[in-house]
Amino acid sequence: MIAMLRRLAISPRSNLDLLAAWVATVAVHTVVPDEVILARLDLVPWFTLCMTLVAVLRAQPLGDPHHPSLSVRRASWSGLFGRVGYALAPIATLLVYDAAAGRADPWGTDLLTPIAAAACLVVAVLLTIGNAQGLTSWNPPGPNTFVVWTLRGLLFLGVVVVLGHYNTAPVTRGPGATAAALLGAQFLALGLLPDRIQSYRQRRAAGRRDGKMHNPPAFRFLLAAFGPSLGLGLLIVVHDALGMTISFTQSTVVSLHVFAWAAVIWPPRVPVAVSCILHEVVPSGGGDPAVGGTKASFDLPAKGALRLDPLAIKRVSILHHWVVPVQDPRIEDFDDPVRLLWSRPSLPLPYHVLGEATFEPDDATQLPQWHTITIRLDEQRDVGRLSDGNVQTRRLAVLRPFPTRGRGGARTVRTYRWDKRVAPGALQVVDATTQSIELRNGDLLVLSTEGVARAFELEIAAPIFASDELAHRRGPHLEDYVGVS
Amino acid sequence: MIRLLGPVPFDTAAAGRAARSLLSRLATAPAEIPVGQGSLPGLYLVMDDSGALRGFWVTLGASWLDEGTVGGVTPPFAKALLDAATEELWWARFQVAPMVLGAWRPLIIVEWPASLADRSSLAPPGVPAEVDPAADPTRRGPSRWLVPDGLEESVASEIQQATSARWAHLPPARSLLCIVRGSLRWTRAVHEGRFELVYIAEPEAEGLGIGSMPASWTRDGLPADEWVEIASGQATRPEGEHQLGHPLQLPGGRIGFPMSGWLSRELDIHPSRPIDAAVGQLVSRDTRSQVLAQATLAAAVTAWVLMGTLAFSGGLRWLSRPTVQGAAPALEPAAQPAFSVCSADHGRFVDQLSCQVEYIAAGGEPGKASCADARHETDLQASWCGLRDRTLDGTNAPSGYPWADAAAAQACFEVLDKPWEYALGGIGDTVANPGKLLEDPKLRVNSLVELVASLDAGCNAYRERMEKLVDGAILAAHVGGEDGEAKALQDQAFAVATQGQSPTSRLCMEAGRSQPIEASTELFGLCGADSAEDSWREVVPWRALGGEHPHDVPSVIDRYVAARFAAAPPREGRWACHSLLAASLGGGVSPGVWDQVVPAPESYRSGGTRNQLGLDSWILASRTDNPPSDVCWNEVARMLAAYTPAHPLLSEPKPDGWPSAEQQVCGQVCADYFHLAKPSSASGGPLASTATAWATPGSDLAACVDRSAPGLGRAGGIDDRFDKLAIPWNRARDGSWVAPEYADVCAFNLLAQGLVPDVLPADLPATSWAGQSVPGSKIAGGVTGAAAQAAAALVEYGRNRSSATCGRVAVQCFVRQMLDVTGDPSLGPQLWPETWKRRVDDLSRASSDDLADEPWCRVIRPFLPVDGRLPEGELDYPCVVGVTEARERVARAVNRFAAGVTEGAKP
Structure with missing residues (x-):
């Protein structure tokens, strides 16, 4: 019991950044007018905002990083661009999702689809600029980076488009299954974007200490894709069962869920x-x-x-x-x-x-x-x-x-x-x-x-x-x- | 057989690094590690024959004197070496031994070679020097100041020599060993480790011995395999003073002595006592797989978020619950102004209340109305009163409270957004609990209580007005009419009904009589303005419930009835009668006494009985033991409870008398109508002690007289129809029927009933004179009667015209003339004889045609004296006599009636 209590006490202390972000969202929640898109009752814009904060604070590759024997390149400006790209990725995801659902943009025009495409392009450009940060010198042969990224991007956007297309519920209701799935997609995006194909090639070339082949950590990707989704779905179901329908009033609960899962997917790094x-x-x-x-x-x-x-x-x-x-x-x-x-x-x-x-x-x-x-x-x-x-x-x-x-x-x-x-x-x-x-x-x-x-x-x-x-x-x-x- | 792999350079400050390096080489290229004997300084791995790792072996060199440890409470290097093993060993899946109860028990053996050991404070026993026999046994070395000269050295020397002699056969290079036994336990969740100093004592040492052993072991020391096994399992921590254990055979043929401690860089034994050696602990390591660790964390986070949010929500809900127990008595809240009942938005409450009243008045139940956007527009005062008065009918809302209370409570409940404390069924119920809102001493809303009380008072006031209005309308519809005798009858009925009532009630009954019931669309001015009503105009709640009154709105009475009887229509009482009349569902007749029937009006405009005879017959019937039942006539009877019927006018009819009771009653009507009788206190009749007047003599007479010819009229006699008065003969010369006047019929029946006494011949009973319409019917006036037979005889030629025959006819004629006189209101009784005489004289002078309407007089006219002269002809003389005698008897009767009426006495 003492160990459990200590764990409970340590967990917030080691995740002060996320805790502060959640407190900030609680404060913002009280001043958001109803007509603002953030106050949409399906809470998709709201948890997209939370995911943007998570991207700034915690976004790390879900795959294995570069080979530990190698020194990485540190490029401050490049890293900054890359971080901005991570932060914009959830917003681009939201735009694609809404465009696929056939909604109008916040200004009431029908330009949401081109806006979403432009947002995706901006994210791609920023990530390209930010590629210099964390670069290593060893580039063994293996899967082509461009091909893998193209396939990843198309597959991911396709999933988001499908989710948006099948989201027929009006935004005047609380979050539903597609919204919960979109949250998982955003977590997955934040884990995929910093990922380097080069790191995979390095590890595959180096092999394991026991002589076996390197295996990509599929569990982390699966956890990121389905863990937050199922958790949010469970939250919705439990609230519905108790007669407490989730709406913007309960957005702080949803943001708490997002930040908690961010602490799970990207636990605080332990310094050496x-x-x-x-x-x-x-x-x-x-x-x-x-x-x-x-x-x-x-x-x-x-x-x-x-x-x-x-x-x-x-x-x-x-x-x-x-x-x-x-x-x-x-x-x-x-x-x-x-x-x-x-x-x-x-x-x-x-x-x-x-x-x-x-x-x-x-x-x-x-x-x-x-x-x-x-x-x-x-x-x-x-x-x-x-x-x-x-x-x-x-x-x-x-x-x-x-x-x-x-x-x-x-x-x-x-x-x-x-x-x-x-x-x-x-x-x-x-x-x-x-x-x-x-x-x-x-x-x-x-x-x-x-x-x-x-x-x-x-x-x-x-x-x-x-x-x-x-x-x-x-x-x-x-x-x-x-x-x- | 154990073997040592190594050495690798060993830095005392980086023991762990050396161990990692060596283990890494063992994992990657074990063949490249040389096999050593442990004689060279460095770090070795202890392996057994099966290739399992048994531990570490550290052989120290000369650098120990500079870089060695200075003391401490745990054996040197053990922690660093086991930490290295923890991080390197398990991953590489080395084969290790021995495993005891799931834990690996490695040994860390630190060897101080002879070059260091011999210089230590606990040096191993040396090789005994050869004794020089020539030496002077008395020669002593330099004594120390604390030891008596010669004592210490001799004892110590003896012990040393004995020990040395025991191990003299062992190799001279003798090391000191510090043996540490670790215990590392690895599970899927955690790796834990500990280590402790162990000691292999002499076999004979108590408690620490290893028991019996072969003699060779005792003599030459324990073989390496054996003491390694002993150290891994049986050996325990040393106790007592520091000492050396049994010699141990080391690889390479060396020999070592285990210590109960370890040496510092100064080669002092540490710790101070063996018991001070502490058990070392390794830092526990998390050995769960990354998947399991992250999945566990994810599940825990999800559970905590769920529990946290639910606990937070539940906690807020629990904290926000009002505590109704243990609190100080609540102060009685001041009554809120009526404009803020249940809500600061008074209009919202009024709208809600109006919606609830309207919904429930239409038959709904509390809690089921959809009043979100309700707007108060129509006048709902009557509907509220209808809900309120449902209690009078014995019905309450499902909650057990009056419907009006339930409506008001529901309105307040809705305005307050359905707080669960006021819900009838607790949390989640949408039906208000009127008891909580109106009666609970702590939770009630006082302003709502006052509002309901105020509205109830208004309803109580207006309920009397509405009831009296309806009463008036019902009474007017059933009794009397708007003109003539009917109006008089109605006036008389209202006078009786309003007797002893308040002015407002009288006003409302008159209003109900004089104006259509559906004319009033609002309660204000329902019966016309009066002072009592002005005060209600100023009552704010009552006024707030009012509204607009478009021309097509139902009357206030209709709204009241609809609200009160929405669920169950009334079956009796004034409201049942009102419902029938308002819906034009009345009609039919209702039986009274004397086979009399009274009409039941179909609607308020249909009209009821217009003669007092009918009214009295029903009133009397209602007071019998087996009264008739009629919804509306019952109400009339209730209103006319103080009414005393005028009929029968003179006396109770005799059921067994002659003629039938109905004809007796009608005979009294004739007698009274023609002033032959007058009710008086002395008569003992029904009218003797009442102020009720006979209001409808003409109508009653008309109701009593049947002017049709025998066989064509209503007089049946033996059925349940009313037996009217009839006359059996009244025909013209051609035999056609001449409709008789009321006086004709009355004269005949008065004679038949003996109400004009002493005018018929003494030998002729009245019953015989009148005859019966049907034999045995007791209906006077049959064609077989003496009168009818005589009249017919006088008409026909050759029939008998005797004195008796003519007299029987003349009586009818003369009495009829008498009734003409007495019935003339312009003549006083004193004029009746003279006037009658003149009329009779005029008959003799009239022609037959002049008397066409008076057949009875027409047939006797020829036999009347003309100017005092008798008619000519002997044959007519008997008839003249009969007529004259009849005239004389009637003349006497006229005189008697005139005298009687003048004196006020009954004739």
Whole structure:
């Protein structure tokens, strides 16, 4: 049950973009006048708008991407055009659908068919321009891209035309079977448009690690084509059974359905690592106020100077880049068993305890996460220790400004008797018995070695999705932080 | 037999990478991996004879002193190596062993070779040095300050020597081993792994021993195959202090001692105690197929969206339900103004109410009307009252409430968009619950309650007006007429019917009498304006229910009746009578007493009885034990409950008397009509104590007299027809029938009934004189009677003209003359004798032709004295005598009547 609740809590957090889009549609829904095409009772224009947002946020190829051993070309402008093309694709689909149904365009003219054709052409042009984004250099022989795309386009448009042709219900009713099928077609379109025939050829040429042939992932296409359709159909049936006919009043339910299925078809990508920044900080306290105009007596405890308060710090202009890998609970070879073209480059070895840091999967849900860094101290590296004739004073402490309540049975601690107690979880000190420490955004790391200490505020920054970005990174070393050789 | 494949370079900081590299080579090119003995530093794979992977073998080198671990609580490298195996192994489908309860139990064996082991804090036992016999046993080494001189060294030395001596036969290169046993479980959903330090103790060690073993094993150490099996299965975690286990044979002929911990880079034993060694956990991995994972996620998302939206909708619905329990008592809401009944849009409510009233008035039921676009145009006050008064007929709406309440509640319910709290059958029902809207102390709509009460009060006021209007119309249609005696009779009936009633009721009855019932199209001014009606003009709800009145609209009475009796037409009462008359479905006759019948009018314009005799006969019949039943005449009887019939005028007729009762009644009519008798208090007659006057003497007389010849008239006598008065003989000289005057008939029947006493000869009974029309019929006036026989005799030649014969005829003539006198209202009683004498004298002077209309006088005229002189001829003398005697008797009777009437006494 706890795992299920955690999953429920994690799912919206990892799909904040879609959640925000849904909230936006809820807000828009309240101000859409009845006479606007968006308010059409069959809700086709409405979920087309949602699909446009989905295209902007999530559209990814449903087929396998390029070969993972290859580096991709990054062309910002081209990518932008391509993304605009994805966003226009659902609108073009709607126009073709309405034209096939024999409806008039929003301006009341009979030009819907040429408008739909023009929209399809614009989408094709934009996708052609956007083709440069994500291009790879290996182009093994195989199915011709133009032929496959032509067949795909004709087949897809044919399906949409058939759906529109058989949609005889007036738009003054709620969505019906053809509308639900059109939703699946739009999902399928957003999965097909970013797809590259070149990637298929690459994977077919490379083969699988087990020597078998590459198989296209048909399930993802089937799920995209029929999953949202059946889900929307089920939603309509259940609402009808309960006497709550779906109309524009319930459009928020339909948009929620669309965004939820977008999260299913294109789940949030799991980064391979996350860029973190360690801001070097110094205490901002230390100025003991005068009492009654005179200095405080020596027997009174000093304030602020003896303890590093994580809430009373200030940053200096020194920061360090720290890349922390994300451990995916899924085994990569299960999902993508392509044979690598060459060995993966070895990452530089870390030589500090921070190099062992990873974003481990969530204990309860077994889902990847990148908000809590775990450092396991199994080998007690860089930990102060005392041995015969050799004293190493390396210490690592973590201060947490806002500890999570209710974690464990840790007791409160304090430095001096007159000091305020530190809340449980606010302080983690690494010693010989420590097995692991956890770091979160805003935590304060205090690293000290041989009497030199530095404090760093952790900022968990942007995730890194491409593994090749990590290829040539150097792991952290203690000397990077404390400047002691 | 186990064998080792490798080595590959092993970096202590990248153990996992080395493992992946080696496993990758095993998967792709296993033949290229050399077979090693484990003596060289690096990473090896432990394989068995079947080619199954048994684990990893790590032989450490000199770099350990620089790059080795510093301690920790879990054995070194195990996690990295097993993580690598998790990601590489399962995919490649390696054959692995051993499998215990579905889990692979690999071994990770870390070997510190002798070059490191001998320098560690838990060094393996060395080869005993040869004892120099020449050595000075008293020679001691430098003592340490904590140990008494000579004590520690001697004990330790003895132990070491004993141990060394035990394993002296083993090879001198002795390694230290750290054996870690993993447990990896893989399912279709998840991969879980754990690992722990295991220890192979001495056979004799309690709890950790491996039991009996061959002597060679005890002496030379456990063979590699055996201890690998033991480590994979039976070996457990060490306890107590750190120690070395039983020597183990290693590949290549080496020997190793298992440790209860592991060495740090400083070659110290870790952890502090064997019990401190923790069980390591691998991160659980999701091993579901991509299809299953995505399908599960899709199903979960669909279910959550469905449940979420349904729960959200249901929650809103539940939260929006009004709580009727546990709330503080609701304040009595102030009455809303009538313009905002159930809705701020008053017009919408009025339209809805009008539609509901119109629909239900036409026979519909609440909740079935389609009133979406209803517009209020017509006057529905009468229809509302009709619905209201259905309760008087004992019918209610299906909800059990009065129809009008149901209509008002339904209108309010519709205007409020059918809130389920007010629905009769709960959620989804389209029929309103009048109890909730009009009676429930918390849910009722007070303004609606006031509206209904106001309309009901209006209906109560106008119901009396409508009823009296109809009563007046019914009474006027049945009794009397518009002129003459009929009008007098009608006046008298209305006077009786309105006796003791309010001015409004009188006004409405008069209106119903004087104007057509269908003339009124609205309730205002129904009976003419009066002060009581003005107040209703100002009642807003009542006025709001009104509307336009086009000329073709049904009358207000018709609308009322249609609304009230839409389902079941009335069967009795005023509204049943009204329905008959309005639809011209009346007609026929209704029987009264004395075989009298009264007409039942077909419509309001047909007219009913115009004589009092008929009215009285029905009234009297209605008061008998077996009254006749007629829908309309019953209503007349109800209205005339205070009416006292005028008939019989003098006395109750004797059923067994002579003649029949009808003729007795009619005889009294004749007597009273010709003033021979007058009802008085002293008479004891029916009229003695009532103010009801005889309003229709002429009509009654006409109704009583049959002027036709015997055998042609209505006088049957023995059937159920009314027995009229008739005369048996009244013929001209040629024998033709001369229609008698009322006086002729009355004179004959008064004589026959003895109402003119002492004028017939004493020896001749009246019954014999008059005779019977049919023998035994008790109908006076038969042709066989003495009178008729005498008259016929006087006409015919040669017949008997005796004194008796002439006297029998003369009596009729003289009495008839007397009635002419007494019936003349211009003559006072004191003039009756003289006038009668003069008329009789005039008879003698008249010619036969002059008396053609008076056959009885014509036949005796020749025998009347002329100027005091008797007629000539002896033969006529007897007849003259008879006539003269009759004249004298009648003259005395005239005198008596004149005297009696003058004195006011009954003759």
